[in-house]
Amino acid sequence: xxxQHAIPLRKFGRSDVNVSALGFGGHHLGDARDExxxxxxVDEAIDGGITLFDNCWxxxxxxxxxxxxxxxxxxxNGLFLMTKICTHGRNKELAIQMLEESxxxxxxxxxDLWRVHGVSxxx
Numbered sequence: 001x002x003x004q005h006a007i008p009l010r011k012f013g014r015s016d017v018n019v020s021a022l023g024f025g026g027h028h029l030g031d032a033r034d035e036x037x038x039x040x041x042v043d044e045a046i047d048g049g050i051t052l053f054d055n056c057w058x059x060x061x062x063x064x065x066x067x068x069x070x071x072x073x074x075x076x077n078g079l080f081l082m083t084k085i086c087t088h089g090r091n092k093e094l095a096i097q098m099l100e101e102s103x104x105x106x107x108x109x110x111x112d113l114w115r116v117h118g119v120s121x122x123x
Contacts, residue, residue: 003042012080017082017112021090023052029067030060038067038097046075056084057098065105076105082113 024045032038042053053072055065065083072079072083083106085098099114 009051011061012052017080019052020050021056022050024050026068027058027059028063029055029064032067035067035070036065039071042068044073046079049077052080052082054082054084056086056104057069057102058086062101062105066097069105069107076108080112081108082115083111084115087114 007020010021012019024042029038029041032041041062045053053068055068057065059065064122072081083094083102085102103109103111
């Protein structure tokens with residue numbers, strides 16, 4: 001039986017991947033009291049039909065990444081996980097370190113999207 005989502009799914013860009021039309025931004029998980037509260041918040045998002053989860057290496061010194069990682073443990077399949085780096089004049093070696101640290105914090109070996117925070121590209 002196909003799961004019914006309270007939030008409609010949409011194609012992500014030009015890919016064949018469908019994600020929830022509403023995404024979950026991880027920044028506010030930095031305000032969660034502890035990982036238990038972060039897990040509850042993320043569980044409610046998943047139960048509500050959210051499949052797109054976004055975070056950033058720099059938010060609250062990594063607390064949201066750690067909370068989201070704890071919350072998504074064992075639930076990664078079927079979810080679209082992205083994170084960002086903030087370059088602010090930093091070099092590529094540091095960007096790779098940020099990526100690896102984000103993967104550890106998020107308790108995953110892969111991302112669905114990794115992007116530079118605050119940079120937009122025009123065609």
